[in-house]
Ligand SMILES: Cc1cc2nc3c(=O)[nH]c(=O)nc-3n(C[C@H](O)[C@H](O)[C@H](O)COP(=O)(O)OP(=O)(O)OC[C@H]3O[C@@H](n4cnc5c(N)ncnc54)[C@H](O)[C@@H]3O)c2cc1C
């Protein structure tokens with residue numbers, strides 16, 4: 143079928159403001175949106191800027207706004223966003239991150255927040271016998287959060303970040319949960335100053351937009367609420383919680 | 386701009402990051418990567434990483450080494466395979482200790498599952514050796530290593546694409562890289578450079594590899610006159626999603642999945658009576674093609690793109706959701722099917738480069754058949770050829786290769802750089818890169834790279850694919866030479882400097898063309914069938930003439946071929962049956 147790709151373009155080197163450019167493309171309903179973008183890049187307009195790599199939803203390169211919703215171009219099929227011949231698919235860069243070129247945004251702020259929660263196992267107790275033990279049930283508590291590919295879809299989907307740019311954001315909190323819910327981790331106290339800060343977990347208002355946008359089905363909002371409860375519980379008890 | 390580091394690591398997949406962890410503790414280290422580190426294709430690896438932990442049944446490193454050698458059709462360097470499999474055990478524990486969330490046994494130990502070609506007691510039957518984290522083991526390895534690099538404050542230059550090496554005679558002095566965000570050229574003077582740039586499956590039309598897998602490291606080395614080793618051995622993975630090439634992990638068969646033809650027959654019974662669906666990949670991929678050619682594919686039209694069924698319907702929802710969740714999700718997203726209810730339509734997909742930059746067991750690059758070292762140049766991971774995979778890699782041995790040899794290279798570099806002085810580099814060292822980038826962007830009319838790329842991928846798929854013959858490969862060599870000539874007229878359409886992805890992709894295309902030519906020429910040269918290289922005109926393995934590694938040196942538009950001995954110091958080559 144024929145579709146129209148309406149792409150928001152902006153090159154800070156030469157453009158005063160963002161503008162839309164439309165490309166007419168032949169695409170199969172079962173093709174990925176990324177295939178259509180690649181077709182434009184290879185055969186119509188080499189100057190179109192976007193990131194991509196794995197092409198099957200596991201590397202997090204091609205998150206963008208597709209018809210107003212955040213998601214991965216390689217995990218969106220044409221038939222999900224266009225029904226009839228001549229339909230238009232609108233493609234824009236992610237929100238709240240500076241545009242560097244067309245659909246390419248500067249992810250620095252996003253990664254800085256991720257790094258701030260100390261996203262690594264903290265455990266200073268030496269290991270005896272090769273491996274640390276963990277039951278499959280203990281592992282199951284944080285399993286979904288280990289799926290994160292740091293694509294920043296949730297970041298762009300979050301209405302709170304629109305009002306408070308300093309908010310830690312959904313991905314970073316979900317990744318904090320990934321570690322503090324891991325029975326092998328001892329770093330809750332180390333992460334607390336960032337999480338229990340005015341711009342830490344508290345600005346979240348349960349809009350659930352992050353959870354809906356996440357291409358890896360992470361229960362982000364639930365995890366944020368669990369972190370809030372862990373902090374509260376710890377305040378009540380005055381010591382480190384066990385889960 | 387000129388930077389100085391003791392150590393420069395090019396690439397931030399599993400191999401690059403592991404090397405960085407070790408090297409950065411011992412020397413001033415920079416990691417350059419054209420992708421954000423966590424976007425590297427290691428993150429796509431699904432099924433597992435092998436180590437003879439013996440957590441669920443008896444296992445030994447020696448059995449693992451033997452399987453690796455036999456799986457590689459005896460083209461594996463055996464002492465290297467021994468190191469790989471012995472160091473595997475500590476490597477996996479180390480990943481666990483660093484936080485990797487492996488699936489667990491009921492006792493809380495790292496769980497293990499079956500994978501193709503991995504056997505107990507020298508081939509008696511399948512063994513559970515693959516440690517795994519659902520079907521996203523590579524994702525977890527990449528995340529864990531990146532997290533550790535954050536912890537250790539490793540210096541990253543994200544979105545820097547290396548385009549050239551700086552060399553004097555047989556010494557490496559650094560690299561030249563383009564910063565994507567600005568388009569500026571940067572020179573990095575370094576006492577040691579490690580290439581860990583990953584695979585190059587994008588030579589082929591149907592592949593499990595990412596867009597970024599364009600073999601930049603090997604291509605840059607080849608243009609500096611360093612021969613590449615065993616490039617004719619490219620692995621086709623049996624189960625790619627029909628038409629798309631997206632990988633369906635061998636773990637599906639490891640958990641009990643079965644390949645079936647149009648009659649519902651488990652055809653691997655006819656080809657590999659002992660290991661069945663868990664025979665090594667080269668054997669399964671060939672068996673599938675044989676079925677298709679006999680009209681036993683699902684459509685039955687004998688066409689090259691006919692497919693077969695991977696049946697996982699009997700595994701049950703529980704196994705699919707806890708052990709193969711991503712596979713289930715790929716099937717839902719791209720095929721609209723649930724593997725619990727319907728078989729998966731599959732077809733072999735270009736997957737893994739056994740060949741690459743020749744190295745010793747410390748990752749040092751070798752530039753001839755006598756083992757001469759290129760000072761200060763290292764390689765590890767899929768772009769390197771140690772060789773532990775020989776003519777055919779076993780599943781789960783690549784992730785293992787990354788961590789074992791990435792680590793070894795990082796440690797060796799740390800010691801090496803202490804002994805030498807910082808090399809001098811100057812702006813003139815970027816002159817070559819500058820001049821060909823200027824040509825590509827000079828604004829004169831010329832074709833775009835898109836068509837050339839398409840033609841190359843189709844050609845490689847059809848003429849240098851699973852089954853090969855002299856006439857087709859010779860035609861491929863000619864056609865690739867012609868494509869390389871046409872490439873000289875290509876011009877970039879994007880005139881911007883910042884994030885000129887058009888320019889970078891055209892450079893990547895040049896790399897793929899060089900590697901395609903080397904692959905086709907090496908394949909044409911080897912007159913036997915071994916592992917993944919199967920010739921219809923020479924169907925047998927011929928140890929008398931061909932038990933040796935190929936070295937292929939690019940010289941203008943021709944490829945010069947020579948060889949290097951194989952280390953068979955432990956096991957005598959034997960016929961390979963399963
Ligand atoms: C879908 C899939 C599933 C797999 N599953 C398994 C499995 O279950 N078990 C197993 O053992 N193996 C598996 N493999 C194989 C294994 O994953 C790869 O061989 C391995 O991950 C390669 O790692 P690497 O570190 O060498 O390269 P990569 O992870 O590909 O990283 C390459 C790095 O180099 C950088 N780079 C490349 N070119 C340049 C340049 N010019 N300048 C700067 N940086 C550059 C990239 O940015 C990237 O960071 C799988 C492969 C695929 C494709």
Ligand code: SF4
Nearest residue numbers: 290291293294296356
């Ligand atoms: S939580 Fe989901 S949406 Fe957010 S960065 Fe991770 S994978 Fe992307």
Ligand code: FES
Nearest residue numbers: 195197201202216
């Ligand atoms: S290209 Fe990797 S997630 Fe889409």
